[in-house]
Amino acid sequence: MPVRRIGLCYRSVSGRVPMGVGRPTVQVESTLERDFVLLQRFDPGVVGIEEQPYRIAYRDPGGGKRTYVPDFLVTYRHGLPKLVEVKFSTDPALVAGKLEPRFEAAQADRLVRRPGDEGHPGQGQPGHAQRTDRQEAAGLTR
Numbered sequence: 001m002p003v004r005r006i007g008l009c010y011r012s013v014s015g016r017v018p019m020g021v022g023r024p025t026v027q028v029e030s031t032l033e034r035d036f037v038l039l040q041r042f043d044p045g046v047v048g049i050e051e052q053p054y055r056i057a058y059r060d061p062g063g064g065k066r067t068y069v070p071d072f073l074v075t076y077r078h079g080l081p082k083l084v085e086v087k088f089s090t091d092p093a094l095v096a097g098k099l100e101p102r103f104e105a106a107q108a109d110r111l112v113r114r115p116g117d118e119g120h121p122g123q124g125q126p127g128h129a130q131r132t133d134r135q136e137a138a139g140l141t142r
Contacts, residue, residue, distance in 0.1 A: 017041065019049070026072075027051045033071060033086045040074060048075040053083070058105030068102040083109075 016025040017037040026049055028034045040046045053073035060066050070083040083106050087094050 023048075029071075030086070032088060036072070036084070036086050040072075045077050045079075046074060047077050049073070050075075056102075056105050056109045058101055060101055066101075068105055070106055 013031050013034065014027070014029050015034070016027055017034055018025050019037075019041050026037050028037055028051070037049060040049050050073045051071065052069050055067045055069050057065065057067055071086045072084040073081055074084055075081045085099075085103070085106075087099075093099050
């Protein structure tokens with residue numbers, strides 16, 4: 001269940017990508033996200049993908065409180081789940097380094113939701129988050 005709703009996009013493409021029989025559809029906000037999800041659909045090592053999985057609190061360089069919601073949490077048959085943020089390599093915010101505080105917060109985040117769990121880390125539903133060492137937690141793929 002996403003923590004942030006994906007609404008209608010008037011500047012881009014939004015929609016749902018079917019993941020196959022018996023698997024839930026995945027919401028996307030761009031054609032780049034759609035392409036990423038389609039690649040995951042046909043990867044035999046991927047057992048699940050969740051859009052907008054949970055919020056991560058962090059502080060911006062000025063000390064202000066912010067939250068960040070990664071695009072996807074991908075769960076693999078063999079290996080640890082990964083948080084994924086889908087951006088064009090030429091994205092101005094990415095190129096300027098403005099997204100680094102978000103990425104650092106995601107790397108430092110210690111809560112990883114297990115596939116099939118109800119609720120989300122950080123939303124007051126105890127027992128649903130798996131706590132792991134920071135280095136063993138979900139890696140951040142950019």
